[in-house]
Amino acid sequence: MKKLVVFAVLLGLLASFPFHAKAEGIEAGQHMWALSIGGAGALQKSGMKGTEMGLPDQNEVEWGKAGAVFGFSYLIFPTESFGIGLEANDGIFGGEEYKYSLAGKDYKIDTGMNVFNAMLSMRANLNPKSKFRFYIPFGAGYTWSTSLFVTEETISGSSTDKTYHASSGSLGYFGGFGFEIDLGDHWSLGGEGRYNAFTYDTDKIAKKAGGEKLAGKKDYSYISVVFKASYRF
Numbered sequence: 001m002k003k004l005v006v007f008a009v010l011l012g013l014l015a016s017f018p019f020h021a022k023a024e025g026i027e028a029g030q031h032m033w034a035l036s037i038g039g040a041g042a043l044q045k046s047g048m049k050g051t052e053m054g055l056p057d058q059n060e061v062e063w064g065k066a067g068a069v070f071g072f073s074y075l076i077f078p079t080e081s082f083g084i085g086l087e088a089n090d091g092i093f094g095g096e097e098y099k100y101s102l103a104g105k106d107y108k109i110d111t112g113m114n115v116f117n118a119m120l121s122m123r124a125n126l127n128p129k130s131k132f133r134f135y136i137p138f139g140a141g142y143t144w145s146t147s148l149f150v151t152e153e154t155i156s157g158s159s160t161d162k163t164y165h166a167s168s169g170s171l172g173y174f175g176g177f178g179f180e181i182d183l184g185d186h187w188s189l190g191g192e193g194r195y196n197a198f199t200y201d202t203d204k205i206a207k208k209a210g211g212e213k214l215a216g217k218k219d220y221s222y223i224s225v226v227f228k229a230s231y232r233f
Helices: 002-015 203-208
Strands: 031-042 066-079 082-102 105-125 132-155 158-182 187-201 217-232
Touching: 031 082, 031 187, 066 105, 066 217, 082 217, 105 158, 105 187, 132 187, 132 203, 158 203, 158 217, 187 203
Parallel strands: none
Antiparallel strands: 031 066, 031 217, 066 082, 082 105, 105 132, 132 158, 158 187, 187 217
16 A cells, blocks of 8 residues: 555646646657666566486476566657567566585575567557557567576585576567656656566477476566656657
8 A cells, every 4th residue: 555655646746847847748750768777576487397407306496486577679660659670678587595404514506587679669559649648568579588597516615616507599479568757858757567488498498508408488477667767759
């Protein structure tokens, strides 16, 4: 409840911002640059069992949990209601830290993933002529995901670290909902929530670590929420 109250107050402050220039909303033929930054959360586990990754249990390990995302985009609006362009964004996800002891040795395993997207980006403006606009972003393109697998073995206080990286490319896509408020004729601020999906080949990290095949190609997804600053001309 407190979060809802804070959100309502922030919207009220934005609505009362002194607009010195008369904003006319989005017009056909305009261009828009945008920068975004925010957070994200993975929606499923990796599909790889702990025993396959060197852990003494059958539970699935995390490919990622919470992460930070940032990116930029460039759009052209052929009509006031539709924009199309390109965007690049990157997500850095921390995974899980696993610790266990076995046969007088202490082990620690860390996982994580970097997800880079190069996309054809589109958006449908629901109320393009308003100073406070709602829109639907969506798109598809290429996702380059790099998995991280770090092992640390400790014997009598002496530790040995091994780090493995393995990359996999796939089709990626997204869809979501956004809003923005004009701060004059050119600048606008807003926020956006997205569902993002891609595929990762788990056998790539198994090969790097010298292990057997794992779960093969797995479909992963995450939710992202970002703050956006845009310049329209």
